[in-house]
Amino acid sequence: MSRHRRLGYTEHSHDGPPVLMIMGFGMRGDAWRRQSSVLAEHYRVVTFDHAGIGESDPVPTRRLTMSDLVTDTVSILDMLGWSEAHIVGISMGGMVAQNLALQHPDRVLSLALVATHAGGVKRGLPPLEGIKRFVLSNVGSQRMESLAKLLFPPEYLANHKETAIQSLREDFRDPPPPETRLAQLHAVSTHRAAPHLHKISAPTLVVKPEKDILIHPHCSDELVRLIPGAILETIPDAGHGIVRQTPDALNSILLEFLNSTRTEPS
Template identity: 25%
Template sequence: MSSSSIHPWGPVRWAENGAVRLAYDRFTEGSDGEPLLLATGLGANRHWIPDGLCHLLAAHGFAVARYDQRDGGDSTHLPPTATRNPISALFAKRGEAYTAEDMADDAAVVMDALGWSSAHLLGVSLGGAVAQRVALRHPDRVRTLITMAAVPGDVSGLRTMRFIRMGTLAKFARLKFPDTPEGAVAAGLAVSRLVASPNHPFDEEAAREAAARNVDSGMHDQQAQSRQIGAQWHGPPISAVTRPTLVLHGADDPLIKPAASRAIASRIPGARLMLLPRVGHEFPERSWESVAAAIRSLADATSGAHR
């Protein structure tokens, strides 16, 4: 077994957007491929995107990099704010810490640090909304846009309710675990169970092992999640996106309704919608090959525009 398969990621590096430092790293396989940047979800660090999927993306010709959103993983965590609950932050009239524009700029800063003038951009959950905003704010930096398990990037507050299963979000808000490594593992397992497809057996042993490998305190840091989810967008509507777009969504998503993906696909000109059967708010192995192939197909259809 090669050393790259044991340690498939390069060293952690940092990009800077003002006072915010953003942790990122690169997949060691496929480094000469087309740039593909991965943006993660609410509270989640960059390790939640499976290495197996990244291996397939590299095999399909992509140079893969990933980063931690501000207030997530190894990136800068902002000072506490008055809003301490993600649900109340979701419905606040204004963000208390930073804007959605700031988070979109973070992705561009990471590309700068990577030496990429442009990249394919895959965002998952909150990262999907961020990716849509990057395509609006920095269209010249985005080769193709792939949004997964996300709400439309231009909705906020009460308008978001139609797309979110509030019962599941309430369960997230009720998760309470000690601020210890053991608490982080327990939180990771609980979150994995909540987001899994209800129509596919949940592999608790595998989920526990994955949580133990990735001890992510962001899974139960409601302060950080509140700051992320409370970041408000002040830019144009997603109907102004001009980049080739693929909209992915789990057909069984227990957190974000598939209606969200249909709304995104209907409003972004020329977007393709791909519902993933027996997939929840997750990236299970059974979906990797079809997802990687669809991303490759989207890139091939637009090849030459950024060469």
């Protein structure tokens, strides 16, 4: 699908092994900025906007699949002239990363999966509180308040509510149209990687935010069981908004993993 579609991307640095960062549902690639600015000190980092978001062309359908999103991701690699890269994905982006590693194993140097799951109805349904907050964050009049309660634990919001909401206003300053959200939801709902994850051979890191109410933390444990050799890192006080809430902890984990797998592309 991306052959005739323009996808906006940003190169944050030009030296070092390549790292492609795949953002989650409904957000521009620059929502990675707290990570990309740090990783770019050591790696050639690129973030991009999914179709229908930010600088990328609209989606032509309300029924995207994971294969469509993988095709888009490969097109970014091709535009950059990267034969392979370290792949970092969060939430929906982590689902895309899993499918990329399965469909194009030769393009993946390593895999970092943050706050994501292996697919299927049972795994894809958040806890009841998460479902409630997700719906209100997309249709309610108090969208930012609901989004904050979805992405950040109550203990964090008790002391950092205004900071949290301001960070969300920045990341969602240009919200995608309903058709884009529907298309991405369809892709997430059809994600079914679990039966195939044993085929992944790339070094894999799984990062579990222990207080996530959108994707249950036990989904991270399952990914580690399903992917051979995968390692687990837990951030005990983090919610699904891990990139904003605990950027230093996440950056430290990502850098340690990338440094341990650091290779130049062939």
